[in-house]
Amino acid sequence: MRLSLATLIGAGLALVSLFLIHHTFEPIYQRSYQAAGRGPVFFPRILLGIMLVLSLAVMVQGLRETALRIEPALALRMAAVVAVTAAYVLAITRAGFLISSIAFALILPPLLGYRRPLPILAVAAIYPLAVWYLFDRVVRILLPASPWFDRF
Amino acid sequence: MGEFALGLAHIASLDTMLSILIGTVLGVLVGVMPGLGSVIGITMVLPFTLAMGQMPALAMMLGVYCGSVYGGSISAIVINTPGTPQAAATALDGFPMAQRGEADLAIGWATAASLVGGLFSVIVLMLAAPQLAAFALNFTAIETFALGCFALICIAGVSQGSMLKGLLAGALGLFIASVGLDHVTGDMRFTFGNWQMAAGIGLIPAVVGLFALSEVFIRASEYGRPKPQVVHRVGFRLPPLRDWRPRLGLLLKSCAIGSFVGALPGTGAATSSFISYAEARRSSPRRDNLGKGEPDGIVAAESANNAVTGSAMVPTLALGIPGDPVTAVMLGTLIIHGVTPGPRLFIETIDIVYAVLLILVLVNLLMFAVGALGAQLFTRVLRVPEPLLLTMVTIIALVGAYGVRGNALDLLIALGAGVLGFVLRKGGFPLAPLVIGMVLSQMIENALRQGLLLTRGNFWAFFERPIALTLFVITFLLLVWPLAAWALRRWQGRAGTGAAE
Numbered sequence: 001m002r003l004s005l006a007t008l009i010g011a012g013l014a015l016v017s018l019f020l021i022h023h024t025f026e027p028i029y030q031r032s033y034q035a036a037g038r039g040p041v042f043f044p045r046i047l048l049g050i051m052l053v054l055s056l057a058v059m060v061q062g063l064r065e066t067a068l069r070i071e072p073a074l075a076l077r078m079a080a081v082v083a084v085t086a087a088y089v090l091a092i093t094r095a096g097f098l099i100s101s102i103a104f105a106l107i108l109p110p111l112l113g114y115r116r117p118l119p120i121l122a123v124a125a126i127y128p129l130a131v132w133y134l135f136d137r138v139v140r141i142l143l144p145a146s147p148w149f150d151r152f
Numbered sequence: 153m154g155e156f157a158l159g160l161a162h163i164a165s166l167d168t169m170l171s172i173l174i175g176t177v178l179g180v181l182v183g184v185m186p187g188l189g190s191v192i193g194i195t196m197v198l199p200f201t202l203a204m205g206q207m208p209a210l211a212m213m214l215g216v217y218c219g220s221v222y223g224g225s226i227s228a229i230v231i232n233t234p235g236t237p238q239a240a241a242t243a244l245d246g247f248p249m250a251q252r253g254e255a256d257l258a259i260g261w262a263t264a265a266s267l268v269g270g271l272f273s274v275i276v277l278m279l280a281a282p283q284l285a286a287f288a289l290n291f292t293a294i295e296t297f298a299l300g301c302f303a304l305i306c307i308a309g310v311s312q313g314s315m316l317k318g319l320l321a322g323a324l325g326l327f328i329a330s331v332g333l334d335h336v337t338g339d340m341r342f343t344f345g346n347w348q349m350a351a352g353i354g355l356i357p358a359v360v361g362l363f364a365l366s367e368v369f370i371r372a373s374e375y376g377r378p379k380p381q382v383v384h385r386v387g388f389r390l391p392p393l394r395d396w397r398p399r400l401g402l403l404l405k406s407c408a409i410g411s412f413v414g415a416l417p418g419t420g421a422a423t424s425s426f427i428s429y430a431e432a433r434r435s436s437p438r439r440d441n442l443g444k445g446e447p448d449g450i451v452a453a454e455s456a457n458n459a460v461t462g463s464a465m466v467p468t469l470a471l472g473i474p475g476d477p478v479t480a481v482m483l484g485t486l487i488i489h490g491v492t493p494g495p496r497l498f499i500e501t502i503d504i505v506y507a508v509l510l511i512l513v514l515v516n517l518l519m520f521a522v523g524a525l526g527a528q529l530f531t532r533v534l535r536v537p538e539p540l541l542l543t544m545v546t547i548i549a550l551v552g553a554y555g556v557r558g559n560a561l562d563l564l565i566a567l568g569a570g571v572l573g574f575v576l577r578k579g580g581f582p583l584a585p586l587v588i589g590m591v592l593s594q595m596i597e598n599a600l601r602q603g604l605l606l607t608r609g610n611f612w613a614f615f616e617r618p619i620a621l622t623l624f625v626i627t628f629l630l631l632v633w634p635l636a637a638w639a640l641r642r643w644q645g646r647a648g649t650g651a652a653e
Contacts (some may be wrong), residue, residue, distance in 0.1 A: 003576055004579075005575070006317070006579045009576065009579045009581070013320065020342065023342070028339075038336075038601055039339075040334035040337045040339035042601070044327060044602070047323055047327045047330065048327065053587065054319055054320040054323060055320060057316050058320055061278060061314065061316055062579075074372075075373070077372055077373070078369060078373040081368065081369060081372035082369060083547065083572070085368070085570070086567055088550075088565060089563045089566070089567045090553070092563060093563070094561040097551075101547050104543070104547065105547065108539065108542070108543045109537075109539040110538055112538070112539035112542065112543075113247070114537050116539065117320070118536075119537065119540060120540070122541065123540050123544065128285070128547060128549065131547060131548060131551060131621060133310050134557070135199060135203075139201060139202075139203030141202055141203055141551075141555045141558075142271070142558070143551065143554070143555075149571075152369060
């Protein structure tokens with residue numbers, strides 16, 4: 001049976017809610033149960049209960065929706081874009097904002113189907129540098145620096 | 153009067169004036185670009201505002217907000233693709249006018265109607281917000297809890313998609329914001345031993361992910377279907393006064409609709425413009441021409457969507473309850489800059505409220521000038537290749553996510569929120585309740601816990617207070633209404649089938 005995305009999301013959230021409800025009964029949360037009348041997981045437990053009920057309802061409602069259909073080429077492109085963005089996010093704190101942003105600006109447009117090298121190179125060369133200079137040097141919001149160079 | 157003069161003094165600086173100008177121009181630009189919208193616009197300028205003073209930061213935010221609502225109309229008229237959802241109704245009559253070679257006149261109608269709508273909403277904000285704030289001063293924790301529940305259910309109920317999905321998104325938002333330090337007991341919640349998570353999941357990184365990154369992922373999953381775009385010649389031509397006279401009633405009515413709808417939690421400019429358009433279709437003497445390039449359609453949609461901008465600030469400033477993701481981000485930014493919205497704002501720092509009003513007036517006037525002088529220029533932005541634009545948006549949005557707290561974890565939160573936003577949007581879940589849930593979580597939790605202390609743990613005592621009871625009843629009706637309507641339709645269907653047999 002092919003399921004809709006809403007059903008899958010509902011099932012996923014129901015499982016997460018169940019796990020977190022179970023987690024709220026761990027001893028670490030019980031020690032301050034009397035504080036201010038209610039413990040730290042009093043409110044989250046109510047929310048998780050509501051989330052569990054609603055997730056199950058969405059799961060059932062989703063059964064009437066159109067089944068999830070994935071176009072392999074688009075899914076691959078989408079997965080590649082997510083992977084590149086994740087690598088960029090991880091690289092910002094490891095290779096520094098400027099270097100990782102230049103690399104990201106070189107890789108993302110071709111992934112999104114844009115193949116004209118000159119505009120890509122221009123954007124990759126100018127835009128990250130301008131953003132870095134503006135924030136790091138002018139308005140002094142310090143962006144992560146690379147471990148290899150002193151200034152950026 | 154002294155406070156008003158102080159408010160005037162706040163904005164009478166070069167920094168603030170420049171921020172108004174830059175914010176408005178950027179807002180219009182962001183609005184023109186299809187798919188970017190007000191939230192992404194505000195998250196893009198957020199990192200800049202971190203380095204600014206209180207007033208320039210506020211001015212830039214308001215400039216981007218109002219400018220983006222107006223900017224969407226330009227692309228709606230010129231290429232039949234609304235830059236923002238708020239301008240979707242404008243395309244219905246704006247594009248046929250452009251096809252007739254009257255794009256300049258359509259932009260003239262849209263710009264003038266936007267100006268009137270925007271200024272009207274400032275008057276509404278000026279009159280309504282202090283009254284609401286004064287009323288809210290009587291609220292105890294119990295009423296605050298009831299109000300928080302009402303606002304969230306309202307937003308979940310009227311959001312795009314099914315109510316169940318809206319409610320689930322709202323509950324998820326409430327829960328996500330409860331991760332981290334418990335403000336009452338000081339315990340860590342759901343951090344799983346990660347000390348960096350003690351600060352919780354910030355609103356700004358979450359919004360950056362939910363809106364900006366998820367937009368990039370959505371576009372990536374939809375590419376390969378290029379749409380041919382016809383860009384019509386653009387300029388600016390103000391409609392003559394004699395054409396305005398028969399439309400004055402419609403203009404005022406649309407402003408009133410926009411202001412009323414805008415002040416309700418969860419509705420916003422897109423809803424108001426469609427309600428107003430529907431009203432024009434019902435009551436306009438020229439209703440037969442609507443959809444064929446009739447200026448009434450543009451006047452109705454544009455005055456209503458811009459009339460939302462000021463009135464959406466009414467609950468945000470007076471109660472600290474944002475009505476949509478845009479005002480939620482603005483509320484977050486206000487707090488970063490030391491302004492705490494709520495009833496006390498109107499007593500302790502009324503000068504800031506006056507400054508907001510004055511900024512809104514200036515932004516609306518400037519928006520008119522910017523539209524009149526730069527319409528042709530703005531449409532050139534539509535020629536920037538989308539992949540390059542998305543790359544630039546991602547880079548600046550991540551700077552915004554990182555810059556608020558300087559915490560590397562916020563970048564990961566933005567990424568996670570981006571994936572979550574993508575999956576939820578693809579599954580038909582509205583994101584507005586999730587964001588509003590995050591904003592309201594701490595307020596609702598604190599109010600509930602304080603309320604239970606006041607009533608010695610008796611929750612039923614919450615229903616003994618008249619204002620709270622009224623809000624609970626309305627909330628309950630909002631919750632059961634879709635179910636009751638469904639049952640009624642089913643019953644009517646059965647009755648109809650029975651009669652036919």
